[in-house]
Amino acid sequence: MHTLPLADIDALFLDAGNTLVGMDLALVCERLAAHGIAAEPADVERAEAGARPALSRLLARGRSSEDRDTFVFHIRNAIAALPSVAARGEGGDAADAELDRIAHAVAHELKDAGTRRLWSRVLPGVPEALAALHAAGVRLAVVSNSDGTIEAGMAAVGLRHYLDAVFDSRVVGYEKPDARIFTAALAQIGTKPGRTAHLGDLHAVDVVGARGAGVHGVLVDPFDDWRDDACPRTRSTAELARALLDTRGAAR
Numbered sequence: 001m002h003t004l005p006l007a008d009i010d011a012l013f014l015d016a017g018n019t020l021v022g023m024d025l026a027l028v029c030e031r032l033a034a035h036g037i038a039a040e041p042a043d044v045e046r047a048e049a050g051a052r053p054a055l056s057r058l059l060a061r062g063r064s065s066e067d068r069d070t071f072v073f074h075i076r077n078a079i080a081a082l083p084s085v086a087a088r089g090e091g092g093d094a095a096d097a098e099l100d101r102i103a104h105a106v107a108h109e110l111k112d113a114g115t116r117r118l119w120s121r122v123l124p125g126v127p128e129a130l131a132a133l134h135a136a137g138v139r140l141a142v143v144s145n146s147d148g149t150i151e152a153g154m155a156a157v158g159l160r161h162y163l164d165a166v167f168d169s170r171v172v173g174y175e176k177p178d179a180r181i182f183t184a185a186l187a188q189i190g191t192k193p194g195r196t197a198h199l200g201d202l203h204a205v206d207v208v209g210a211r212g213a214g215v216h217g218v219l220v221d222p223f224d225d226w227r228d229d230a231c232p233r234t235r236s237t238a239e240l241a242r243a244l245l246d247t248r249g250a251a252r
Contacts, residue, residue: 004197006218006230006247011139011191012240013182015200016150019220019237021109022121023048027115030233031109038084050225051077060204064175065145068111074119075110076133078104116153125238130162133241135169136248140191143198145169145176147203149152164189176200179210187211191221199240203229 014020025041032039036114039047055074061213063070079085080099087247088095133140140163144150148170151241154160169175174184192215200206207229216244218240219226221233234240 004218006244008195009138009197009216009228009244010197011141011189012133013141013143013185013196013198013215014237015198015202015206015220016142016144016153017119018049018052018123018148018201019199020123020126020159021119022123023118024120026112027113027118028106031106032079032082034109034183035080035105037079037102039082043084044078045083046223047078047081048074049223050081053203053225053229056202056204056229059177059202060208065202066147066169066175066204068108071111072104072107075107076100079103079106107189116148116156120157122157122159123236123238125236125241127159127162129241130159132245134162136245138168138244139164139191140166141165141167141185141189143167143176143185177203177212179209179212182210182213182215188216197236197240199234203231207231 022036022045025044028044029039029041051074054077058070059065076099079102105127130140142150142154142163144167146168148168150168151160151166154166165185165188167181171179172181172184174180180196186196197216197218198206198210199218203219203226209220210217216232218232219229220232220236222235224234
């Protein structure tokens with residue numbers, strides 16, 4: 001985190017998915033099993049994280065992160081990286097077509113479960129991190145691409161009361177990386193861009209979008225998968241919170 005001016009940060013914007021909450025891994029494993037793919041939750045978690053750089057490259061070409069086809073693309077890449085699938089060593093048109101079929105079915109079944117059900121797993125250390133940041137006077141807001149349900153979702157998992165505001169792309173009318181969703185958040189929170197950081201899991205959406213509004217972009221990279229994107233990185237919200245709070249404490 002040495003490239004982020006931690007001592008200057010008064011406000012922290014946060015993506016929701018893969019930053020505060022993760023997918024319900026048991027639900028994902030259940031849907032995979034229904035289509036003949038055995039997977040452990042830890043394998044799904046690792047494969048999904050490893051598929052994010054490819055998703056970011058797709059989004060950099062202008063694809064919406066909220067399109068179902070985008071989610072199918074991401075799920076397909078994650079499934080292909082699962083140990084049980086990779087070990088088959090299968091190739092060819094027939095195998096590719098079968099993987100496409102399974103990915104399409106699983107992605108649509110997960111979407112149909114609803115955002116609040118799918119993204120209901122609070123990531124480790126998040127409640128403690130938000131509580132400590134809130135107590136230290138750091139302004140906190142969620143800035144997320146979603147379907148209008150993020151505020152209710154944050155309340156359902158017990159995180160909403162730590163947040164000063166929630167900005168959902170469906171509600172605001174602008175989707176990251178459009179800088180206008182960040183400028184709307186800056187205006188409501190009452191913080192300056194240079195004293196605000198935004199943490200999220202996709203470079204093309206979160207880092208590029210934040211930078212477009214003059215906000216410091218920070219990338220969640222739990223397994224060191226992002227090699228070519230020059231920006232501050234952290235393994236988790238909890239890790240960034242510790243670094244920020246330690247810096248604020250040392251400055252006193």
